[in-house]
Amino acid sequence: MGEVVNVVVAFAVIVFLFRWLTTNNGSPSERSASDTLGFRPKPVSQDMIDTISNMFPDIPPDNIRYDLLRTGSVELSSNKILERGFLDPPPPAYYTLYPRTNVQAPRPAQAATTAVKAPTQSLIDRYNLQERVVQQAPLPPDEEIGGKAAWEDSADKREASLKERKAQMILAARQRMLTQQQKGATA
DSSP states (O other): OHHHHHHHHHHHHHHHHHHHHHHHHSOHHHHHHHHHHSSOOOOOOHHHHHHHHHHOTTSOHHHHHHHHHHHOOHHHHHHHHHHHSSOOOOOTTHHHHSOOOSOOOOOHHHHHHHHHHSOOOOHHHHTTOHHHHHHTOOOOOTTTTTOOOOOOSSHHHHHHHHHHHHHHHHHHHHHHHHHHHHHHHHO
């Protein structure tokens, strides 16, 4: 019986030392976060929050961050929203670690207006078609613009064919727009 007591005491001492050593090795912020939240938070980036916020703009960012801290996965949090339709709000202790921000995610109508206000690059500039615009080549028939291409032997030839078809479509759309503007100006 004495040996059993010695084994139990030795086991308890080993467990106590192990817990004491492992809790002293962590940084104080991790201990306080896990103590405050009741679980060890997973690393969460702003990109993860933005991804879910863009997919589900009606979910508050604090709910998203809290769920990502628990799961650590955009996929799991997205599936939870799809299955339940909402994410649980964080407890009050969460706000001691992550204070609320006054910045709110833009609503879809606001996002559209901000997208319009942002300076955009034209397709002519993006695809380097300035030289072809200057040449003012005649507009090919509509059925030939970006029409069906023959399958090329190499990937490079297929890519060049695709780029050429894109360029033709962009130039044709520009030409149509210019003719519509001219018709509108004369009318």
